[in-house]
Amino acid sequence: MPRPIAATIHIESMKHNLARARACAPGAKVWGVLKANGYGHGLERAMRGFAAADGLALIEPDNALRLRELGWTKPILLLEGGFDAADVAMMAEHGINGAVHCEEQLALIEAARLPANARPLNLHLKMNTGMNRLGFKPEQFAAAHARLRALPHVGEITLMTHFANADETAHPRLPIREQIRRFNAGAAGLPGPVSLANSAGILHMQELGGELASDWVRPGIMLYGGSPGGKSAEEFGLLPTMTLASELISVQEIGAGDCVGYGSRFQADGPMRIGVVACGYADGYPRHAPQDTPVLVDGVRTRLVGRVSMDMLTVDLSNVPQARVGSKVVLWGVGMPIDEVATAAGTIGYELMCAVAPRVRVQEG
Numbered sequence: 001m002p003r004p005i006a007a008t009i010h011i012e013s014m015k016h017n018l019a020r021a022r023a024c025a026p027g028a029k030v031w032g033v034l035k036a037n038g039y040g041h042g043l044e045r046a047m048r049g050f051a052a053a054d055g056l057a058l059i060e061p062d063n064a065l066r067l068r069e070l071g072w073t074k075p076i077l078l079l080e081g082g083f084d085a086a087d088v089a090m091m092a093e094h095g096i097n098g099a100v101h102c103e104e105q106l107a108l109i110e111a112a113r114l115p116a117n118a119r120p121l122n123l124h125l126k127m128n129t130g131m132n133r134l135g136f137k138p139e140q141f142a143a144a145h146a147r148l149r150a151l152p153h154v155g156e157i158t159l160m161t162h163f164a165n166a167d168e169t170a171h172p173r174l175p176i177r178e179q180i181r182r183f184n185a186g187a188a189g190l191p192g193p194v195s196l197a198n199s200a201g202i203l204h205m206q207e208l209g210g211e212l213a214s215d216w217v218r219p220g221i222m223l224y225g226g227s228p229g230g231k232s233a234e235e236f237g238l239l240p241t242m243t244l245a246s247e248l249i250s251v252q253e254i255g256a257g258d259c260v261g262y263g264s265r266f267q268a269d270g271p272m273r274i275g276v277v278a279c280g281y282a283d284g285y286p287r288h289a290p291q292d293t294p295v296l297v298d299g300v301r302t303r304l305v306g307r308v309s310m311d312m313l314t315v316d317l318s319n320v321p322q323a324r325v326g327s328k329v330v331l332w333g334v335g336m337p338i339d340e341v342a343t344a345a346g347t348i349g350y351e352l353m354c355a356v357a358p359r360v361r362v363q364e365g
């Protein structure tokens with residue numbers, strides 16, 4: 001039999017979360033973001049989960065093409081645009097939209113020699129409003145826009161930016177309102193739809209009133225039931241879409257002074273039972289998760305003890321007397337919020353979802 005570990009993907013919960021995103025951004029069209037293989041959920045599953053989205057957005061050109069092959073006929077957006085001339089040709093051939101975020105990429109679009117009957121390229125011109133990763137500076141934006149507009153093979157141009165601190169609206173260094181102000185200044189007078197908010201922006205939209213409203217929104221993590229910060233996923237009305245679960249494959253009875261695992265990091269004060277779970281860092285569980293990271297065993301919340309190893313981790317069974325070999329263990333998902341595990345391990349839910357390893361069986365349920 002296969003190892004007992006599996007990731008169960010909850011397609012119905014993906015649909016629920018998409019509906020939440022729509023409800024938070026009334027009137028906006030929604031890009032379902034499914035980069036990184038649908039945040040680790042699988043591209044095809046994410047496509048089904050977000051079938052009701054107005055478009056799908058991602059980073060990987062090969063997966064954009066794959067979505068067309070899988071039968072997705074609505075818009076597709078490459079959030080970083082094309083990486084070379086072949087990508088630009090592919091985008092034109094398959095009607096895939098792309099970001100244009102720097103001078104070199106703009107030159108690539110200008111140099112594109114597309115067949116006369118090719119579909120016009122619909123592009124997202126990106127403004128750098130303080131994130132300082134991708135985008136034209138506000139004062140360069142109108143000139144870049146004019147160059148794109150002059151090209152016969154360019155269709156619609158959407159105006160786009162990305163927020164650094166949408167989860168903390170009063171950020172001392174770069175408040176979201178300052179980014180919105182820079183965007184509005186750089187985009188003043190330019191025609192075209194506007195695309196602003198990711199999950200954090202969408203979930204804080206009400207706080208910010210109309211300032212964040214735009215024609216398109218780009219939710220990612222909230223569609224997968226993760227919180228971008230501020231409140232818990234449950235408080236935001238989101239449902240988990242991935243449950244990583246396994247089983248106990250051994251139970252050890254240990255006494256005072258006995259240690260567990262590599263480095264003997266955990267030492268028992270007195271008699272206790274330790275459960276050994278078939279899940280390790282080679283499954284994508286974070287090796288740096290410290291003692292006391294929450295784990296659900298047989299429906300009861302308990303804690304990680306000792307170091308996470310490649311194929312196993314160990315848990316305290318003191319408050320789960322009924323646990324035995326074969327008992328179900330939930331590492332994250334339904335019953336154990338992924339954000340709590342991530343916080344304990346010093347990371348974010350995004351990283352945990354994306355890191356589920358290829359050897360973990362994936363099923364739906």
Ligand SMILES: *Cc1c(COP(=O)(O)O)cnc(C)c1O
Nearest residue numbers: 033079162198199218219220221
């Ligand atoms: C990943 C990404 C998103 C989605 O972000 P979340 O925080 O997951 O909602 C939105 N826009 C861009 C440009 C992205 O790269």
